[in-house]
Amino acid sequence: MLLLGTLTLWAAITTPADPLHASATPPALPVPPAPSPAAPDALPGPAKRPAGPVEAFPHVRVDLAARRVEFDATVEARPLDPETPLVFLEVIACTPNTREHEALVLSRARAEHVHAALLLLGLTPGAPGSVAQRPSGIARTPPSGPALAVTFEWAAPDGSRSSAPPSAWIRDKATGHRPAMNPGDFVFAGSKTATSTDPTSGAAVTYYAAQAAGTLIGLTTFGDEAVAWRTVLSPETALDTPVWIADPATTPPPGTPVVVAIRPLDPPAAPGPPPS
Template identity: 40%
Template sequence: MRAALLTLALATLAGCASSPRNQSASEPFESTRPSTESRFIEVFPHVRLDLASRTIEIDARIATDMHDPQTPDVYLELIACSPDSREHEALVVTDARPSHIHAALLMLGLEPGSPGRFELADGSLRAIPPTGPPLEVHFRVPPDGGAALVPPENWIEVLPDRSTLGPQQWVFAGSAIRRIAGQERYWADLEGTIIGLTTFGSEVISPLAMHHPDSMIQTPSFLARNPSIPKFAAPVAIIIRSSEDRSEP
């Protein structure tokens, strides 16, 4: 399956070299791409890539209603997810397939690491942090007259004092391959876990800071900072840029 993802990435990149950018006809929401940007090419549905800046952008939308007075506290476990997965606890949802996002990151020349996980050792729970090349993650929100880049941390507050989540270190963890009914499957395609916040172990992109998803083990502490977040289903672009140092030693 890993070889298949690499083959898909290389074949798509070769095709893009000779093809103009093609906006997906099936895109169900407004594009958030500024008109001045012309270096991005669509490599998969809802996924565009700019090799020069080592950046990908992904069409997304606000995943749930953060402004419903009946549910003022929206607990979060993910930054970004797939439809019909964990929208109720994610900031944004995207129709882009997690495996396509993985392949686009491969096209930037990045090698995935591994997601974080928790293991029992000598009767205690041990956290094994995620690994992978470093990434910068932002949202691009199209306000009147332009587009602003916003760190996802700005939309999250942390209990008990509801302070804004500090800057996170993000890595290309690369999810994992699982054999289901005799077939290899990309785990994030099954789970919908694209950009993590708590540590499920199946994320494509993970923060280095780990938080257990079981509330019996670790109390949930991430809430949506509601006033900062656009309305439900508003279009947002996820901007992911490699921050890997590629300078010669």
């Protein structure tokens, strides 16, 4: 903002000492000097990115400088029956009242907010994958989108911080092998929007499918994941036999707070030329 220069008013109109002998012609007013141009304030430079993560939405934080999105969650994998303690998994992270019985972690962050946070990093979503039975066999379409690394971060009982990919908590029930979940094995698929009818008003309601379906971060392929694993597996047992379980030897106790960190692997796009 430019500072306005202040003009000094010259109002020194000479009044004769003896009003009876005052000149009929008033004396000339002195001419004030021309004001010097006001020096502008220093113009602000480019906006600086805030250091560290900033809460963009409830339970969702964005670190623009580090190109990272993180959201709060808790370990959810818990056996429904003590007699059958294995927890078969179909999603990595779910939303409330959806797939808690088959999820590693549960988050109260909304799936569309995680989607929006990834947009803030400059990412463009792809599309979820699909798997279906066809006359010629099972048709599998892998998900598309920017490659992502997904990491769990949590506090151990002794207070030390730990981090690991989701695969560290998952194993094949039969072989004990862990799934390949290296950096880049997840993608920003972006889910999709769907429409339902409001039972009270009868109006059409559009919603973000991953929020309603609980497919915030997928493991099997439901077709509406916000963040999807590249490997295409059907949740239908008629198409693919369930193999992935929560590893009780490595998964922290249910209720353990977890930060789910998502980081794109592709470098940010180079800035374009300045406007002419």
